[in-house]
Amino acid sequence: MRAFVNRLRERARDERGLTLIELIASLTLLSVVMGIIYSSITFGMSAYNKIRIENSLRDEGDLIMSSIISKLYTYGPDSIAQSKSDAYRQRITLKLAGMESEEIVFDYSDESAKNALFFKRKNDDGVVTNSDEVELDSELVVQSDADWQEGSYIRLVCSDTSKSSCSSGLIEIQLKLRQMYANENHDLVLESKFGF
Numbered sequence: 001m002r003a004f005v006n007r008l009r010e011r012a013r014d015e016r017g018l019t020l021i022e023l024i025a026s027l028t029l030l031s032v033v034m035g036i037i038y039s040s041i042t043f044g045m046s047a048y049n050k051i052r053i054e055n056s057l058r059d060e061g062d063l064i065m066s067s068i069i070s071k072l073y074t075y076g077p078d079s080i081a082q083s084k085s086d087a088y089r090q091r092i093t094l095k096l097a098g099m100e101s102e103e104i105v106f107d108y109s110d111e112s113a114k115n116a117l118f119f120k121r122k123n124d125d126g127v128v129t130n131s132d133e134v135e136l137d138s139e140l141v142v143q144s145d146a147d148w149q150e151g152s153y154i155r156l157v158c159s160d161t162s163k164s165s166c167s168s169g170l171i172e173i174q175l176k177l178r179q180m181y182a183n184e185n186h187d188l189v190l191e192s193k194f195g196f
Helices: 002-013 020-075
Strands: 079-082 089-095 101-107 116-122 128-135 153-158 169-181 184-195
Touching: 020 116, 020 128, 020 169, 020 184, 079 153
Parallel strands: none
Antiparallel strands: 079 089, 089 101, 101 116, 116 128, 153 169, 169 184
């Protein structure tokens, strides 16, 4: 131990310094180590943000799906009809016996509606008497496509195609949710089908 301390004292008194080759070698090693550290931190942060956004989108998708399923099973409608849809609205109507009808609407008709799913209760005359909405942090993407292949949609497939509303069939739901991070769109498409 004493020999080591003596060597350190001798080096401290030595005024020779570093050669140019030693300086270049140490800077090269330092830049390689710093590059590895920087790339590891950058990769870790981007992976963290990607997973965080994906989890957020999945949570919101689960919220929307559970809201729709809860409306369907809470009311137990006598029949369900595909309401008239356009490029900005996708909707189905739950027809309830002796009560007002409940409408589930994917509405994207104005800028303020793109982050919400609407449940509208209408009376027999078609007047909205009550409206609930599920607000989202993500954007619910609804696109105008005749085949409804892009964007979010809610579609009814009746077992008896001759009727406008059906008491049994299949409801197909596709959700396209979008969040923006670092000027980049992150999309998640969820599909679900269930019978009634």
